[in-house]
Amino acid sequence: MKAHWLDRPGAARRAWIAFAVVLSASVLAQLFIAVEPHFAAEGWFGMPAVVGVGACAAMVLFAKLVGAMLKRRDDYYGDGSGE
Amino acid sequence: MSGVLAHPALALFVGAALVAVLKGRLRSTVALAAPLAALALVLRAGDGVHAVWTFAGAELVPFAADPLSRLFGIIFAIMAFGGALFGLDQPRRVEMPAALLYAGAALGVAFAGDLVTVFLFWELMAVGSTLVIWSVATAEAYRASLRYLMVHLAGGTVLLLGVAVHYVASGTLAFRAFDAGSPGYWLILAGFLVNAGAPPLSAWVADAYPEASFSGTVFLSAFTTKIAVYALLRGFAGEPLLVWMGLYMVFYGIVYALLENDMRRILAYSIVNQVGFMVTGIGIGTAMALNGTAAHAFTHILYKGLLLMSAGAVLHATGRRKCSELGGLFRSMPVTTLCGIVGALAISSFPLTSGFVSKSMISQAAGDEHLVWVWLALAAASAGVFLHAGIKFPWFVFFQKDSGLRPPDPPLNMRLAMILFAALCLALGVWYEPLYALLPFPADYVPYTGWHVVGQLQLLLFSGLAFFALLPLLKRTPTITLDVDWLYRRALPAIVAAAERSRRVVARGWHAGWSSAVEGVAAHVHRTHGPEGIMARTWSVRSMGLWMLALLLGLLLIGFAA
Numbered sequence: 057m058k059a060h061w062l063d064r065p066g067a068a069r070r071a072w073i074a075f076a077v078v079l080s081a082s083v084l085a086q087l088f089i090a091v092e093p094h095f096a097a098e099g100w101f102g103m104p105a106v107v108g109v110g111a112c113a114a115m116v117l118f119a120k121l122v123g124a125m126l127k128r129r130d131d132y133y134g135d136g137s138g139e
Numbered sequence: 140m141s142g143v144l145a146h147p148a149l150a151l152f153v154g155a156a157l158v159a160v161l162k163g164r165l166r167s168t169v170a171l172a173a174p175l176a177a178l179a180l181v182l183r184a185g186d187g188v189h190a191v192w193t194f195a196g197a198e199l200v201p202f203a204a205d206p207l208s209r210l211f212g213i214i215f216a217i218m219a220f221g222g223a224l225f226g227l228d229q230p231r232r233v234e235m236p237a238a239l240l241y242a243g244a245a246l247g248v249a250f251a252g253d254l255v256t257v258f259l260f261w262e263l264m265a266v267g268s269t270l271v272i273w274s275v276a277t278a279e280a281y282r283a284s285l286r287y288l289m290v291h292l293a294g295g296t297v298l299l300l301g302v303a304v305h306y307v308a309s310g311t312l313a314f315r316a317f318d319a320g321s322p323g324y325w326l327i328l329a330g331f332l333v334n335a336g337a338p339p340l341s342a343w344v345a346d347a348y349p350e351a352s353f354s355g356t357v358f359l360s361a362f363t364t365k366i367a368v369y370a371l372l373r374g375f376a377g378e379p380l381l382v383w384m385g386l387y388m389v390f391y392g393i394v395y396a397l398l399e400n401d402m403r404r405i406l407a408y409s410i411v412n413q414v415g416f417m418v419t420g421i422g423i424g425t426a427m428a429l430n431g432t433a434a435h436a437f438t439h440i441l442y443k444g445l446l447l448m449s450a451g452a453v454l455h456a457t458g459r460r461k462c463s464e465l466g467g468l469f470r471s472m473p474v475t476t477l478c479g480i481v482g483a484l485a486i487s488s489f490p491l492t493s494g495f496v497s498k499s500m501i502s503q504a505a506g507d508e509h510l511v512w513v514w515l516a517l518a519a520a521s522a523g524v525f526l527h528a529g530i531k532f533p534w535f536v537f538f539q540k541d542s543g544l545r546p547p548d549p550p551l552n553m554r555l556a557m558i559l560f561a562a563l564c565l566a567l568g569v570w571y572e573p574l575y576a577l578l579p580f581p582a583d584y585v586p587y588t589g590w591h592v593v594g595q596l597q598l599l600l601f602s603g604l605a606f607f608a609l610l611p612l613l614k615r616t617p618t619i620t621l622d623v624d625w626l627y628r629r630a631l632p633a634i635v636a637a638a639e640r641s642r643r644v645v646a647r648g649w650h651a652g653w654s655s656a657v658e659g660v661a662a663h664v665h666r667t668h669g670p671e672g673i674m675a676r677t678w679s680v681r682s683m684g685l686w687m688l689a690l691l692l693g694l695l696l697i698g699f700a701a
Contacts, residue, residue, distance in 0.1 A: 060470050062538075079604060082596045089589030094506030094514060104518075104597035111519035112526050112605035115390075116612055119397040126621040127398065130461075133619075133628055134279075 151243030200252025226354030241267030298330025377424025388415025431500025487529030
C-alpha cells in the first residue's frame with residue numbers, strides 16, 4: 057500500500073522548513089504593509105510574534121503549575137464513591 | 140393566537156413529538172424538516188410583538204422579535220438542522236426528540252418578550268438537555284446528568300427569585316436592559332451566568348457535555364451557553380463586572396484544556412474559553428463590542444459544532460476519547476481530519492475563517508475604548524486558543540503518534556453535516572457581509588486590513604511554534620484536573636458522610652447511656668423489690684417478731700413522751 061505523503065521519509069523535515077518560511081514571511085510582511093496598531097507597542101517590529109510565543113510559554117508553564125497541584129488519575133471519580 | 144402559531148419553537152416542538160413516535164425514513168425526514176421549518180419561521184418573523192397574553196394581571200409576551208433574537212434564532216435553527224443531520228444514525232431513540240425539544244426551548248427564550256416566558260423556556264432547556272445526556276444510559280452519564288440538572292435548577296431558582304423581586308419593584312416583566320443595581324439585578328445576572336459557564340460554576344460544562352453520545356454533545360455545545368450570552372446581551376450590556384469575569388473564563392478554559400486528556404473535555408473547556416470572549420464583549424458594552432459578541436456567538440456555534448462533530452466521528456468510529464489512546468487518524472479519516480482542521484482554524488480566528496471576522500470585533504472594541512490590559516489579555520488569549528484547541532485537538536487526535544487505528548470516515552449523513560458546517564465556517568470568513576447585516580447594530584467594521592491580517596498571522600503562527608517547542612511539556616497523561624465540582628462531588632459528600640458517622644456515634648452513645656441508666660434502675664428495683672430484694676423477700680417469723688417488738692416499744696416511748 058502506498059504510504060501517505062506525510063509518512064514518507066523527510067516529510068517532517070520538509071514540513072519544518074515550510075513552517076520556518078511561513079513564520080519568516082509573516083514577520084517580514086510587516087515591512088510591506090501600513091501598520092495600524094491600537095497601542096504604540098503593538099506596532100513594534102515582530103511584536104505580535106513575541107506576544108504569541110511569550111503568552112503561550114507563560115500559559116503552558118502556568119498550566120503545569122496548576123496541574124502539579126490539581127491533577128489526579130482519570131478514575132479519581134470513577135469508583136462511584138462520593139457521588 | 141395566530142401569532143403564537145407562527146412561533147419558530149413550535150416547529151421544533153411538533154418535530155420532537157413526531158420524531159418520538161415515528162420510525163425509519165419518515166422519522167429522519169421529520170428530524171431534518173423541523174429545523175428547516177423553524178428557520179423559515181424565524182426569517183418570516185418581523186420586528187415587534189407578535190403575541191400578548193394576560194395572566195394573573197401580568198402581561199406576557201411569548202413571541203416578540205428584533206434583530207438580536209432573529210440572529211440567534213437563525214443560528215439555533217441551523218444548528219438544530221446540522222445536529223439532526225449528524226445524529227440521524229443515533230441508535231438511542233430518546234436523544235433526537237430531546238434535542239429538538241431543547242433547541243425549541245432555546246428558540247423560545249430567544250423570542251421571549253417577558254421574563255416569565257424566559258424562565259419557563261429556560262427550565263425546559265434544562266430538561267431537554269438533561270434528557271440528551273440521560274439518553275446515553277450509562278452510569279457515568281446518569282450521574283453527570285444529575286449534577287448538571289442540580290446546577291441548572293439551582294441557577295433557575297436564582298433566576299426566578301430575581302424575576303420576582305424585579306417584578307415587585309418595577310411592576311413590569313418586560314425582558315429588556317436592566318437598570319444597574321435595581322432590585323433583582325444581581326439575582327437575574329447570577330441566574331444567567333450559571334448557564335454561561337461563568338465562575339465559580341464553570342465546571343459543569345466539562346463535567347456534563349462529554350458524557351453525552353457522539354451526536355448529543357454536538358447539540359449540547361450550541362444552546363445553553365449561547366442562550367446565556369443572548370440573555371446577557373439583552374439585559375446586561377455594559378456591566379463592568381462581566382469584563383473581568385469573561386477574562387477569567389477565557390484563561391480558565393485555556394489552562395484546563397491544556398491539562399486535559401479527553402478530546403471532548405478539551406472542547407468543552409474551550410466552550411467556556413470562547414464564551415469568555417463573548418462575556419468580555421458584553422461587559423465592554425459598546426456597539427462594536429456587542430456586535431462582535433453577537434457575531435462571535437453565531438460563528439462559535441458553527442465551528443464548535445464542527446469540532447465536536449469531528450470528535451464525535453472519531454468516538455463513533457473508535458469508541459475512544461482519550462488523546463493518549465488516539466493519533467494518526469488522518470490516514471483513514473481524511474474528511475473528518477480536514478473538517479476538524481477547518482473548525483480548529485476557525486476557533487483560532489485564522490484569516491479566511493469565520494472566527495476571524497467575529498472575534499476581532501471584540502478586540503477592536505477593547506482597543507477603541509483604550510482598555511490596554513483587556514486588549515492585551517484578549518491578544519494573549521487568542522494565542523492560547525490556537526494552542527489548546529487550534530493545534531492541540533487536531534494534533535493529538537489526528538496526527539502525533541500512530542495509534543495503529545485505521546477506522547474509516549463516518550457514514551454519509553455525518554460527513555455531510557461536517558462538510559456543511561466546514562463550508563459555512565469558510566464562507567463566513569470570506570463573505571462576512573450577510574452576517575454583519577444581521578447584527579443588532581449597524582456594522583461598518585472592516586476585518587481585512589493588511590495590519591490586522593499580518594498581526595493575527597504572526598500571533599497565531601508563532602503560537603504554533605511555541606506549541607511544538609513546548610510539546611514535551613504537553614505530553615498527554617491519563618489524568619483529570621480537579622475543579623470546583625470537587626466540592627460537590629467529593630468534599631460535600633465526605634462532609635455529609637462524616638456528619639452521618641458522627642450522628643451514628645452520638646446516637647449509639649446516647650442509646651447506650653440511656654439503656655445503661657434504665658438497666659441500672661431496673662437492677663436496683665430488682666435488687667430491692669425482686670424476689671430476693673430486701674423489700675419483697677419472705678422474712679422469718681423471728682425477725683418479724685423482733686421488728687414488731689421494736690415497733691411497739693417505739694410507740695410506747697412516743698406515748699410516754701407525749
